[in-house]
Amino acid sequence: MEIAIIGLPQSGKTTVFSALTGIKVDQAARGDHSIGIVKVPDQRLPPLADLFKPHRVVPAEIAYIDYGAFVKGFGKAEAGLTPQFLSQLARADAIIHVVRVFQDDRVPHIEGSVDPKRDIASMDLELAFADMAFIERRLERMETSLKAAKPQEREAAHAEQQLLARMKDRLEDNVPVSEQELTLQERKLIENYQFITAHPMLNLLNYGEGQEAEAQA
Template sequence: SGKTTIFNALTSGKADTRSLAPHIGIAKIPEPRLKVLADMLHPKRVVPAEVSYIDIGASVKGLGGDRAIGGQILNQLSDADALIDVVRAFTDESIPHIEGSLDVERDIATANLELAFYDLGIIGRRLERIETSLKGTKATERQGLAQEQQLLTKLKADLEKEVPIRELKLTADQARTMANYQFLTAKPLLIVVNIGEEQIPQAASLEAELNSHYSRAKSGVITLCGELEMELTQLDSDAAEVAQHLKKGEVFRVTHRFNISGAEALLARRQT
């Protein structure tokens, strides 16, 4: 899908796109107002906000089933403030698609289902333990377990209807209880559609169409050409050279918009 390519574009990194090992990088958030404030206030240091990205280097396929991916990757997913689903839309016969064909909406749906299946597995195991605990606890201790059971049963029913936890309206107490589990569908989700250079003229219309289907509470879609963005970030600071690439579609700004979206996702996560 081009996850590592986009990771390199965002972080100005040079991670091996063939490696399945996790990569960690940091991107600074572009904020033009920061320079204005610095010129007015003359601080000793100007430190822009940053977003940390982790490229897990593995597919979420099988995440919710018996072929679940390794513990290290699960820990990284659980600890993340937000998730990015990179979906392939570019054509390259030298890189076979894992499913054998290109289908953006199918791949988005598959990833969403895998995240939901993972959360359902956690809920199912916890409900079994609660059921056992309720049989042996004192009446005074049952209230908390019963409330947790009620919440998890509700989450389970919604997930089975393909409604992610991030879209649910929960009370403050319910949100605190749920936070202990680090559910994947509770995290803000940014869907990144990785297009080819020839698709750049249609990028805005494709993004708008997909957002009409997938833009929800704490989730949305953004399109970018990962290969071109990576090439641009790895150029020397030759303004003329960069300008030549910008003529292909003025896509250099997309990584800036992406990093801003990443920051907004973190804020959405921390405000819950």
């Protein structure tokens, strides 16, 4: 299982990555991402191993991937939303979005103020833009291929076009793919597409010391 960790600059996502994996990241030497693999403890394994006597006992593993921070600005290389980044993010099984709540004048927020609701909405919008752009490219390619399609193929393609157009409309209404009402047949039509907003996403609020009461509120 792969879990992507994303967030704006100075959100503390690399600190979260280190806490989850035990790996200290050298910010000066890091590349575009860091990977840490953690074995998942399972108390059921020892008794099952005693019962079935396997040659090897292999616990489940989670790979945490800490991607370089990016700023707002869909489609801009400096924002981190490059095609390569989006492709990597689409392959993740789940996403952790680290959201800054802590106050520290020594570490200025990229937007000039700390506002977790704004940052969550901004990130949701960026990821929705990525899925909408994918749908637009797919629809353009389908228009071209339909000209040479057979009648039976054309019927299936039209159904997919209608589905993708509807999904794009819902994304424009701030409804991620994961929350859209799709039939089993519709989900089968798009099962090979890796929509980013189809992934489970956890917004992890990163509070600072002394904010315990606020965090529990």
